[in-house]
Amino acid sequence: MKINWSLLENIGSLLTVKGLQYVLSFITFPYLVRVLHVDGFGELAFATGIIQYFLLVSNFGFDLSGPKSIARHDRGPKRGFYFTSIMGAKILILLLLTVIFGIALVVLSRWFAFNVLLYIAIYLNVIGTALFPIWFFQGIQKMRYITFVSIMGRIISVAGIFLFVKASNDIVWAAFFQSIAAVIAALCSWIIIYKEYPDVLIRIKWTHIKEAVKDSVPYFGSMVAINLYTTSTVVFLGLLTSDYIVGIYSAANRIIDAFRGGLSPIVDALYPFVNKAAKESKERAKEILSKAFIILCSGTFVLCIGILATAKWLVYYILGSSYEASVPVLQILSFLPLIVICSNIYGLFGMISFGHQKEFVTILVHSAILDLCIVFPLIYYMNAEGAALTMVLTEIYVLYRCVRFVNASDFRFL
Template sequence: MGDHMPKHSRKPVIRSVKFNVVMNIILTASGFLFPLITVPYVSRVLGPANNGIVSWAFTFVSYFTLVAMLGFNMYGTRECAKVRDDREQLSTLAQELLIILMCSALIVYIAYIVFVLCLPQTRAQMPLMFIASVMIWLSAFGAEWFYRSIEQYEYITFRNIAFKLIALILMFIFVRHTNDYLVYAVINIIGSAGSNVLNILRIRTFVTFSRSYKMNFRRHFKGMFAFSISGITAGMYSQIDMLLLGFFSSNFAMGLYQLVFKIRNLCTSAGSAVTTVMLPRLSYYESTGGNHDKTTDLMAKNLNFLLMLGLSIITALVICAEPLISILGGSDYLGATPALRISAPIVLISSISAMLSQYMIAANHEKMLTITNVVGLVLAIILECALIPFMGISGAALGLVITEVAVYAMRAYTLRDYMRQVHKHTDYGRIIIAWTVATAATGGIFWLVHDFNPFLSIAVAAAVFVTVFGLLLMLFRETFIMSMMRRKRR
């Protein structure tokens, strides 16, 4: 580490929330586009069994990654956002956090190796498990939390898209046969986390690393503890269905469910495009004081948007589940249709719940957030262990739906006084009425065209829903839609 500020260093340019949301929407759109190309291809080439074991391996390693990260996706983002205007404080903080992560990743990796060597399920797939373990190091040193804290969403977006393109090309070249699942695992890492290598190389543009800093690691331990428990438990319960399915079911069942898992995560990422950009701005508002009205306004706008988006996706997943699975997986995966329909509410519930968690972090309510996540993890384990043996992959989906509802209810109750203020600026009633009518109309039309080509039936259903839902929202003069229309006129 050098002792002097590099000549190419500069202060980060902070864009507007609208710009950040647009960048995250582009990133999310790429997250939709690339899987729409790769998932149908990989599902057919590898087959359900090999596809299932790869998905399970990455789910398994993700638990160790969560522990290694110590909740830094939340804690690091919040703390760096607070001091982003002071280069020296930001540099000292980033250096401290990276050193802590280095030690954490090493300890966790040793524990991972022990588990891989001891568990029969992982010993049987040793090469795959060691390939997947690279994610621990790439995640720990990716410093994604740092770039989010200084709101560099333009860089995050285009960097991710570039590596996804590279992975896409490599996939079509090298994944050609059923036994190419190890190659697929390597390419999957390149596409999802390979860009993290650039993060650590570029970080010196914004911070100065120096041995002369008076570092104070102890100041992070108290805050990190709550965030670590919160981040680990939240990540664990959101993927516990896939993990426990690997212990209770066959590779084929995991292959069916991994498609549900991917579709659900793709849809949830649409809501994440909004919620992930909120934490740095909310943290900044809360740390500077006097911005309570701005915080409330930001929360209300996003609640309206997430409700409209989430309800629309639920309609799509429930009504068009069968053609969606036919397109993305093929006829071999049609057994996953009931599980996909059961999973649909997770998209809305988890997105709104995630937004509440962003506010809880920004407002220093991380202790209550941790409690909700711990309760959620315990509840998820109980439900999954009870439902999977009797209901299979449908039980795995139902267990997570119930867990997400319970976690949302706890967070909403914790923030009940503040949410009363937010609800004054939302249009729940109008949105739900418009959605109910639009869904009924779409269901009727889809019943008439469901025997058509899967692409055509989905296109017709989407056109009907968007038209009816959009017209009704404009007729009801829904706040978010009307504000967007006024901006366009200007």
């Protein structure tokens, strides 16, 4: 079998970034949960959940449509057309969101008591993420650039956290230095683009930006649906319970996210690769999906067993004794990485790569409706454990629907 060195390089670059993020996260995360305490960490998690709505709209699904468009036109003038159109759309959306965000802060601060500076600090992440064209580097399969800029941002972020966050009342500094990593990465990435890829900066018409937005609508719909049963869970939990309960749930979920993050480099590198393969040869794409499913799911299953077996140990040593209530939450969430990687292979790689974006969005919308039906009663009766159970049940439903669709199609790969 021919070795695809470009794919291996991209996976290696992303694994380097994630490896560093693991090291830095396992240094800063236990530090923050202890310094901010359960209530402070819960307040930070709730505010981050609110700002995630702005982040969602600012991305507008371009993180999915962008790599696909660039990968299929990774050379020639069309590459610049897609880059400038998408970037122009993202900047316009960001400007509109920033105006809305400012007005909302002024109005709501008159009616509710909350930390305005905390929300401003977290919003910096929206700005940085919107201006960071990671989708472009994914599309051209040059992920080594992301390695460099991400490392720069993370190192400065970690240094700032340890220098300025000393007590629970330093929560704004904690939010600021977590957000500044995205801003630094965005600035560095634009320097690379100006030096290495100046040809992608071209003149376009207003209609081109409208077309870019239109092309990304199905992906945005899927992201909205996903957000309803992921990020919104924290928001619903905060509205129905307290900062303490949010802190208990969010701390356990962060541990799961850390393990899931180890899989994301492979997912990020495979996505444009499978898209390109699907365009060239359906049989080759199916072969890639089959091998990816067997390898990734086998490894993730072992990982999930490990999380379940060591949940108490993980909570005690990473979070501390004050987060003892996070143990059952972590146990409920322990198999989430396996469920999500399976649904990514069937949904993101399978359905979207073969042109079934609308059907995939439909599945996610139905899943979001299911989530809304069960999240409130489960949180009401079970608090943080209910939020975790909601997440798992919804992801299982997503996987079931994706598997059912793919197995009934002409691109069934298992």
